[in-house]
Every structure is written in C-alpha cells, then in structure tokens.
Amino acid sequence: MSLLQTPQKPAKTRRRLAFGPVLLGVAGNPVVRATVTKSSLSRPVVRRFVPGTDADAAVRAAADLNGAGLRLTLDRLGEDITDPREATATVAGYREVLQRLADAGLTEGNEISVKLSALGQSLGTDGPALATHNAAELAAAAAGVGVDMTLDMEDHTTVDATLETLRALRADFPRTGAVLQSMLFRTEADARDLSGPGSRIRLVKGAYAEPASVAHAAKADVDRAYARCLEILVGGQGYPMIATHDQRMIDLAEELLRRHARSAEDAEFQMLYGIRTTEQQRLAQAGHRVRVYVPYGTDWYGYFSRRLAERPANLLFFARSLFSR
Numbered sequence: 001m002s003l004l005q006t007p008q009k010p011a012k013t014r015r016r017l018a019f020g021p022v023l024l025g026v027a028g029n030p031v032v033r034a035t036v037t038k039s040s041l042s043r044p045v046v047r048r049f050v051p052g053t054d055a056d057a058a059v060r061a062a063a064d065l066n067g068a069g070l071r072l073t074l075d076r077l078g079e080d081i082t083d084p085r086e087a088t089a090t091v092a093g094y095r096e097v098l099q100r101l102a103d104a105g106l107t108e109g110n111e112i113s114v115k116l117s118a119l120g121q122s123l124g125t126d127g128p129a130l131a132t133h134n135a136a137e138l139a140a141a142a143a144g145v146g147v148d149m150t151l152d153m154e155d156h157t158t159v160d161a162t163l164e165t166l167r168a169l170r171a172d173f174p175r176t177g178a179v180l181q182s183m184l185f186r187t188e189a190d191a192r193d194l195s196g197p198g199s200r201i202r203l204v205k206g207a208y209a210e211p212a213s214v215a216h217a218a219k220a221d222v223d224r225a226y227a228r229c230l231e232i233l234v235g236g237q238g239y240p241m242i243a244t245h246d247q248r249m250i251d252l253a254e255e256l257l258r259r260h261a262r263s264a265e266d267a268e269f270q271m272l273y274g275i276r277t278t279e280q281q282r283l284a285q286a287g288h289r290v291r292v293y294v295p296y297g298t299d300w301y302g303y304f305s306r307r308l309a310e311r312p313a314n315l316l317f318f319a320r321s322l323f324s325r
Contacts, residue, residue: 050303059101061294062074063104069281070290070292072110073291074294074295075303076090077297077299078090081122081123084123087123087130091137094114094138094141094142098112099145101145101147108146110148113152115154116128116135117158121158121161131165135149136173148177148200151169155208155210174198177200179203180194180229182204182216182225184214186214195238197237197238198238199236200239201241203229223248226249230242231256234260235256235260239267242267243270244269254286269283270293280292
C-alpha cells in the first residue's frame, strides 16, 4: 500500500494528533514562556535543538557540520518583533554572521533562512513592503559572499505576502528559495506553480497551529499531502529540498529521485539540528546532499516550542532531562 493510500487511523490515534496544537496553545501562555525561558534546567535541553545564542555559536556549528560533510542553513531566531528597529537589528545580525562565515571560509554550499516576520512583515500595512526591502538587502549580502537565502514560511495568513516577496526577490536573486507546508490545503497548487526551472523549494509538513478551514487536521492527511507535493516537486524542473525526519517520506523521496533520474546535484534532504543525526550521515554517505537547519539566537522559545509540538518524543526528552536532575 502506498503512502497515498494510507488507511484512516483509529479514533485513539486521531485524538493524539491534536496534541501538537494543544501544546502550542499552552506554550503561548506568558507564564509558561517565562517559566521555561528563565529556568536554568531548560538550557541544556534547548542546546540539543539550538546550538547557541550568538554568531560564535553559529560559526562553530557550521564548522562542525561542514567538517562532517553536511551543508547548513542558518536561522537567526527572533520572529516576534514589534518595532522596525528590531527588523534593522535582524538584518545587521545576519550580515554579521555572513561575514563571519566568509572570514572562516565556510560559505561554499551554505545558506541562510529568513522569516519575513523578523524583517517587519507583520508591522502594519507597510510591513510587507518593509520586509521585502530588508530581504532584498539580505539577499544581496548573502550573494556577495556566495551564500544562498531561503524565505521561511510562517502561518497561513502570511503565505500570499511571502510568495509575493519571493517573486520580487527572484527578479534579481533567482536562487532565492521558499518553503511550502503540506498541511495547508493550498500547497499542492503552490507546488505546481513553483516547480519550474531553477526554483528552490523546501517542502515541510508544517509546525503551526492552523484552523481546520485551511489545513489538514489529521497526521495521516498531512502525510498523504506531503507525498503528493513531493511527487510534484521531484517530477518538476526545480530544485526540491526535502525537509523531513519521517523515514517513510525519506524512503519515498529516494525512490522518486531514482525514478526521475535526479542526480546528487538535483535535490537535497534537510533535517533540523540535533534530530536524527545518524540518518543525516546515512543519507550523506549514500551520496545525497544533506543540509542541516541550524537556528541560533536569544529568542529561541517559539522555535523550541514548535519542535516539542511536532513530535511527542521531543517533549518526553525535555521532561526526562528536567526531572532527572
């Protein structure tokens, strides 16, 4: 039976699928956020997913990963901004880490990932234009040192504005990548639109709590949608960036890459820092390009919460680490 024919999961399993949105709701509570961010017990656990808070940590992670034959994409955390000056600081922070990578000889094949909310997208009616301006500045800085840039995708309310920014940037920086989330109903159509020559698209399942009116609620449906989008992107003319830790999706991707005669330069796998490191190495040793998504920065809480919500195993790891002390 193929992934596209996965049978409906029993009621007990379907109920468990609501775990992620519930956890995200709890994590959004200001008291919970303050407790976790101020607790010294949480810091060693956070370092599993976030190697550090500054450019030094980002460059160290880059050196380690490149030394192991892996590429990376750096995400400077800090999406919840409320002032244009914070967007300016985000641009400056990325420019610093780009220069640090260049100084260390760590630019080749590497990338930065940028959330447009961190560049001002949500700051009123002028926010999308501000974010596009800031993203263009970053794209130029990245291209200047030989580094690619990908626009991260956030919740469903930002998709249209993000894709509009993507179109604007690709006029001058055609290698600018974007992210699509299979959990959204619209994504198959977006994947077809963005599967043309040279288009760099990272396919993820999605980690935001979305309403049932725009997104698949059941994990099995998200998985089936991921498989369909994967077939569209691998069968297209662009450059698929297959971002998943799901072994069934990895196996399907490897089969599709063989079926469509994709070479090692025609696609890549992506995984998060600190997750399934053995599989990252297996894929690299099998001849695939493998890129690790490396977040860094002081505003790590939102990212960390989404990682816990994605997989119950991550939350159990967190709890065991806290209570074993």
